[in-house]
Amino acid sequence: MIEFRLPSLGADMDKGTLLEWRVQPGDNVKKGDVVAVIDTTKAAIDVECWHDGRVEALLIEPGDEVPVGTVMAVLREAGETAEQLRARIDALRAVPTVPTSRVTPVAGVPRRVAVSPAARKRAAELGIDPAELTGTGTDGAITLADVEAAATKVHAPGRAEVMRQTIAAAMSRSKREIPHYYLAEDVPLAAATAFLAEHNSTRSVTERLLLAPLLLQAVARALQRYPDFNGFFRDGAFIRGIGIHVGVAITLRNGGLVAPALRDVPNKDLDTLNRELLDLVQRARAGSLKASELSDATITVTSLGEQGVRSVFPIIYPPQVAIVGFGRVLEQPWVIDGVVRPVPLVTASLGADHRTSDGHRGGLFLAAVRELLQRPQQLAQASP
DSSP: OEEEEOOSSSSOEEEEEEEEEEETTEEEOOOOOEEEEEEEESOOOEEOOOEEEEEEEEEOOOTTTETTTTTEEEETTTTTTTTHHHHHHHHHTTOOOOSSOOOOOOTTSSSOBOOHHHHHHHHHHHOOGGSSSOOSGGOOOOOOHHHHHTTTTTTOHHOOOOOOOHHHHHHHHHHHHHHHHEEEEEEEEEHHHHHHHHHHHHOOOOOOOOOOHHHHHHHHHHHHHHHGGGGEEETTTTEEEESSSSSEEEEEETOOOOEEEETTGGOOOOOHHHHHHHHHHHHHHHHHTTTHHHHSSSSEEEOOOTTTOOOOOOOOOOHHHSSEEEEOOEEEEEEEEEEEEEEEEEEEEEEEEEETTTTHHHHHHHHHHHHHHTTTHHHHHHOO
């Protein structure tokens, strides 16, 4: 028997509301199949199954709000019979799965709905969550007219404020429990910017490579050398991450932020990473992320350069043990072969957990990031 439980989608989540079951009893599911849509304080998230099996019973209903870890469904494994599972299912239906509350679906409560492509694009531009609208299209679909009508109204406050409170609680816990130390390093980007300019000279605007994937790849390759910054601190011990999955801090248009993961970054070439990053940002702001994307990150990278910030000293996202920040690119005087020249620079910063590393290792890690960015051609290829 497999117990499908509400997963934790980050340190700032302690409960969630079931919006929709994507399966029914009797359905066969495979690992990776989306089986439910869960509302968190950040977005409606597609939750995948982690096992192969047959859906035997659904234990909660849409609208139920339950704590993380609650058994939501039971799957039957190969060779098991319904009779063998009946007693356990009856027990799970009782005390362990009593919902903390039940939310009646009404206008304003996030839910998974059909949205036309034009409406989704316009909603993203306006910072409107389509799930908060009442659709007038076929079967309740959200149309462009619905989005435009909503833009003329004052939205009831709530989701953004709740998200900020939730994030603040998680960051307060991080600063209270994690002994942070911080380091910063100015990184010359002459080679990187020249590489991008040459690479993009024959490309259309939509196909151009951004600087961000290059920075993410440099961090990922540095983690291959210094894996003590890639993983989690749980139960008093460091657990090394399986794979290098870089969480990217993304600001949402209606307030707050998320940090979904780009998986296996060193194994991807720069073009692939660029496409996946753009897709991740678009889906994060449209509220269509998957649970695995919010729970798989082994380190987080945040960049506030677009906001004009020169440097950032971010707070670690528990249970991760490190976070890297990048500021804006500035032309600064730099000595090259004894000659002062204007060079584009970015300040890279590291916030790390003193329980798992120290300033010496942190300095070596940042130095590796700096060194790797001087060889962008190598970063453009997938790691062998």
